[in-house]
Amino acid sequence: MRNFNEHTITDAVLARVGGAGDPRVREISEALVRHLHAFVREVRPTQKEWEYGIDFLTRTGQMCDDKRQEFILLSDTLGVSMLVDAINHPVPEGATETTVLGPFFVQAAPEKQVGDDISGGMKGDPLLVTGSVSADDGRPLAGAVIDVWHSDEDGYYDVQQLDKIGDLSMRARFHADADGRFHFWSIKPAAYPIPHDGPVGDMLEAQGRHPWRPAHVHFMISAPGFEQLVTHVFVAGDKYLDSDVVFGVKDSLIREFLQRSPGRAPDGRTAEQPYFYLHYDFGLKHDARRGMAA
Amino acid sequence: MRNFNEHTITDAVLARVGGAGDPRVREISEALVRHLHAFVREVRPTQKEWEYGIDFLTRTGQMCDDKRQEFILLSDTLGVSMLVDAINHPVPEGATETTVLGPFFVQAAPEKQVGDDISGGMKGDPLLVTGSVSADDGRPLAGAVIDVWHSDEDGYYDVQQLDKIGDLSMRARFHADADGRFHFWSIKPAAYPIPHDGPVGDMLEAQGRHPWRPAHVHFMISAPGFEQLVTHVFVAGDKYLDSDVVFGVKDSLIREFLQRSPGRAPDGRTAEQPYFYLHYDFGLKHDARRGMAA
Numbered sequence: 077m078r079n080f081n082e083h084t085i086t087d088a089v090l091a092r093v094g095g096a097g098d099p100r101v102r103e104i105s106e107a108l109v110r111h112l113h114a115f116v117r118e119v120r121p122t123q124k125e126w127e128y129g130i131d132f133l134t135r136t137g138q139m140c141d142d143k144r145q146e147f148i149l150l151s152d153t154l155g156v157s158m159l160v161d162a163i164n165h166p167v168p169e170g171a172t173e174t175t176v177l178g179p180f181f182v183q184a185a186p187e188k189q190v191g192d193d194i195s196g197g198m199k200g201d202p203l204l205v206t207g208s209v210s211a212d213d214g215r216p217l218a219g220a221v222i223d224v225w226h227s228d229e230d231g232y233y234d235v236q237q238l239d240k241i242g243d244l245s246m247r248a249r250f251h252a253d254a255d256g257r258f259h260f261w262s263i264k265p266a267a268y269p270i271p272h273d274g275p276v277g278d279m280l281e282a283q284g285r286h287p288w289r290p291a292h293v294h295f296m297i298s299a300p301g302f303e304q305l306v307t308h309v310f311v312a313g314d315k316y317l318d319s320d321v322v323f324g325v326k327d328s329l330i331r332e333f334l335q336r337s338p339g340r341a342p343d344g345r346t347a348e349q350p351y352f353y354l355h356y357d358f359g360l361k362h363d364a365r366r367g368m369a370a
Numbered sequence: 371m372r373n374f375n376e377h378t379i380t381d382a383v384l385a386r387v388g389g390a391g392d393p394r395v396r397e398i399s400e401a402l403v404r405h406l407h408a409f410v411r412e413v414r415p416t417q418k419e420w421e422y423g424i425d426f427l428t429r430t431g432q433m434c435d436d437k438r439q440e441f442i443l444l445s446d447t448l449g450v451s452m453l454v455d456a457i458n459h460p461v462p463e464g465a466t467e468t469t470v471l472g473p474f475f476v477q478a479a480p481e482k483q484v485g486d487d488i489s490g491g492m493k494g495d496p497l498l499v500t501g502s503v504s505a506d507d508g509r510p511l512a513g514a515v516i517d518v519w520h521s522d523e524d525g526y527y528d529v530q531q532l533d534k535i536g537d538l539s540m541r542a543r544f545h546a547d548a549d550g551r552f553h554f555w556s557i558k559p560a561a562y563p564i565p566h567d568g569p570v571g572d573m574l575e576a577q578g579r580h581p582w583r584p585a586h587v588h589f590m591i592s593a594p595g596f597e598q599l600v601t602h603v604f605v606a607g608d609k610y611l612d613s614d615v616v617f618g619v620k621d622s623l624i625r626e627f628l629q630r631s632p633g634r635a636p637d638g639r640t641a642e643q644p645y646f647y648l649h650y651d652f653g654l655k656h657d658a659r660r661g662m663a664a
Contacts, residue, residue, distance in 0.1 A: 077612050078619040080449075082456040088617055089449035095578035104413050105577055109448060111409035116453050119401045126454045130441045137431010137441075147424045147431075154403060155374075155383035159410050160420045162376040283399055284389035318371050323382055325372040 086113040132275050139274040143235050145179040149276040152176055152322035153285075165303070170212035171361040175324040177306050178294065179270075180233040185223055188248040191343060193261040196245025200229035200263030202351035203333065204341050209256045209297055209358045216256030217360060223249050223296040224260070231268025231291075259343050264333060264352045267291045267316050280321065287321050290314035292329075295358065302360035309356050331356055380407040426569050433568040437529050439473040443570040446470055446616035447579075459597070464506035465655040469618040471600050472588065473564075474527040479517055482542040485637060487555040490539025494523035494557030496645035497627065498635055503550045503591055503652045510550030511654060517543050517590040518554070525562025525585075553637045558627060558646045561585045561610050574615065581615050584608035586623075589652065596654035603650050625650055 077088050086109065093105035121129065139146035151157045157176045165174040188194055195202075209220040225247040227233050234245045246265075252258045269287035272280060280287050292308035310317060310330045317325050333352040341347045342355075371382050383403045390396035415423065433440035445451045451470045459468040482488055489496075503514040519541040521527050528539045540559075544552045563581035566574060574581050586602035604611060604619055606626045611619050627646040635641045636649075 077617075078614070079621055080452055080456070080617055082453060085449050085453050085456065085617060092579055092613075092617075093577045096576060097578055098576065101576045104415075104419075105573075107409055107413045111405045111412070112448060112450060113453055115401055115405035116450055116457070118405070119398050120457050121398075121454055123454065123458050125398075126445075126451075130439070130445060133427065133441045134431050134434045134439070137428050138434065140428045140432065145424070145428070147427050151420075151424060154406060155379050156406060156410055157420075158374055159376060159379050159407055160415055160417065162374070162379065163410070163414050164417050279399075282390060282392065282395045283387045284391055285386055319386075320372070323371075323374055323379060323386075327373055 082117070086110065089113070132279075136275045143238070144271060144274075146271075146274050146276055148177075148179045149270055149274075150279075152178070152324075153270070153276055153280060155323045158323045161306075165361075168212055168361055170210075170214065171359040172305055172307055173326045173328050174305065175307050175326065175329060176322055177296075178322070180225060180235055181223070181294070181296065182225070182235060182244065182247060185225065185247050185249045186244055188250055188260065190250055190253055190258045191260065191345075192248070194224070194246060194248040195262045196234070196241070196243065198228045198241070198245055198263055202347065202349065203262050203264045203354065204259065204336075204343060204347075204351055205262065205293065205354045205356075206259040206342055207257070207356045207358060209252045209258070209299065209360060211299075211302065212359050212361050216252075217299040217302070218252060218254045218256055220252040220256060220297055220299040220360070221249060222252060222258055224293060226262065226265040226293040227268050227291070229263060229266050231266040236271075261345075265291045265293060265311070267314055270321055285321065286316075286319065288316045289320050289322060290316035290325060293354070295356075297358055297360060299360055301363055303363050305358060305360055307358075309354065376411070380404065383407070426573075430569045437532070438565060438568075440565075440568050440570055442471075442473045443564055443568075444573075446472070446618075447564070447570055447574060449617045452617045455600075459655075462506055462655055464504075464508065465653040466599055466601055467620045467622050468599065469601050469620065469623060470616055471590075472616070474519060474529055475517070475588070475590065476519070476529060476538065476541060479519065479541050479543045480538055482544055482554065484544055484547055484552045485554065485639075486542070488518070488540060488542040489556045490528070490535070490537065492522050492535070492539055492557055496641065496643065497556050497558045498553065498630075498637060498641075498645055498647050499556065499587065500553040500636055500647075500649045501551070501652060503546045503552070503593065503654060505593075505596065506653050506655050510546075511593040511596070512546060512548045512550055514546040514550060514591055514593040514654070515543060516546060516552055518587060520556065520559040520587040521562050521585070523557060523560050525560040530565075555639075559585045559587060559605070561608055564615055579615065580610075580613065582610045583614050583616060584610035584619060587648070589650075591652055591654060593654055595657055597657050599652060599654055601652075603648060 089109045096102035136146045209217045250258045272287040291311040297305040312332045336353050387399035430440045503511045546552045566581040585605040591599040604624045630647050
């Protein structure tokens with residue numbers, strides 16, 4: 077095999093990757109080659125544009141460290157993350173819709189007790205969050221594991237300012253009570269631009285796009301026998317709900333963050349100052365793989 | 371714009387990138403989104419496979435430094451580099467065919483005089499290279515700038531072993547003489563595996579592919595008013611000519627590296643030991659952009 081030209085090289089590469097032992101590797105490799113070559117054949121990059129592409133991808137990889145994942149940002153801003161999410165999470169009646177994980181999830185979040193304040197002393201409007209976790213058939217899921225994380229009032233996550241604040245905050249792991257319920261105090265999150273001082277920011281600027289996400293609280297919820305739920309709850313009225321830079325907003329995930337006066341709060345605590353209040357009932361989807369094995 | 375699903379998200383992203391001010395940015399962004407989403411929609415990656423993809427690209431970027439360009443290797447091994455080359459370099463009668471630049475080109479190669487030995491004392495079979503540079507209409511190109519680089523007898527380039535050898539070698543920049551001719555001494559290069567201790571090596575292994583390139587000498591040749599020529603001359607008889615891992619071989623670029631006995635060499639020098647001899651006549655293509663401006 078030699079003497080390839082624009083019209084013969086794709087079949088040559090397909091023949092080569094067709095030797096993959098694992099059928100899934102073969103399937104993905106062949107599709108990658110077909111779509112990648114079709115893209116190149118359509119846009120007909122100059123040598124300089126190809127070099128720019130190589131450099132862009134290199135800088136994207138080199139921007140990544142333990143606190144920054146630029147390739148996830150690229151996937152998010154090109155709508156790929158939400159597409160993969162949609163493919164993997166058809167949502168049955170009674171189950172909560174999903175959205176992107178985002179780049180700020182931390183595997184080892186601090187374990188907290190239901191009712192705790194997780195703001196870590198960050199300043200901002202107090203926020204009470206109450207919620208429940210049920211199966212898609214309505215049965216409460218006692219002991220469900222709830223990871224929660226959100227930004228501060230300026231739109232920054234703890235991991236973006238560890239140098240300044242010293243420790244993880246506005247982030248916790250809870251276990252739902254016997255009725256599948258949980259609640260906690262924190263501060264109200266803000267809309268924020270995704271980190272845009274790297275290659276993804278350059279891309280957004282060239283595409284004439286803003287880098288903002290509407291304010292939201294992240295939830296990741298797990299219970300044995302159910303698919304892990306990765307989602308947000310968005311703040312109703314946010315001006316970026318219709319132009320989320322990562323295409324993550326769904327109407328079913330928007331809630332009013334209600335303003336409440338000082339006094340007795342829904343969790344029985346007495347609030348000394350005005351606060352915001354969010355309630356959300358989450359529904360988890362039975363794990364189809366387990367269902368089939370049963 | 372919200373509530374995107376598998377079927378609606380692509381149009382939403384296209385609408386967003388359609389706001390790019392520069393028409394070429396818009397064209398490339400739209401094509402990227404269409405082809406990338408089509409790839410994802412076809413292979414339907416699991417969340418774990420998507421994570422693997424993110425990690426693969428991240429590791430590919432992080433493998434790059436001033437001596438290693440893993441994204442060029444990825445482009446080369448997926449046939450993209452040769453496709454981009456074919457698109458940009460249709461070859462008219464009288465002009466030399468092109469092939470990949472590869473990852474071992476160095477901008478600041480040592481300037482040498484025609485006739486010099488560029489082996490830098492590396493051991494191997496002596497090699498005399500003679501050549502000429504002409505326009506595609508046959509006119510010799512006096513003063514053409516010729517960059518040349520090749521591997522040692524074990525298949526390694528200078529930049530892969532700078533710690534050991536201390537300086538660039540088997541690499542030089544020449545200026546063709548008044549008749550467009552040049553010659554130099556070096557050592558005969560060997561077939562070699564591309565660096566395969568990184569993500570690209572993992573990919574090749576998963577695809578059941580070897581990482582080898584047939585032995586060759588790289589040439590990059592420039593003259594005012596002509597397109598820069600980037601090519602190799604391959605060693606006839608090499609066992610990897612039909613399975614070059616980067617799809618770079620063309621019959622017109624293969625030459626016998628002739629074995630010669632000691633004695634008077636074609637450049638007039640007396641060889642004390644047996645040596646190999648390569649001759650190649652290069653043809654440069656008129657720069658169409660200049661042609662149109664004239």
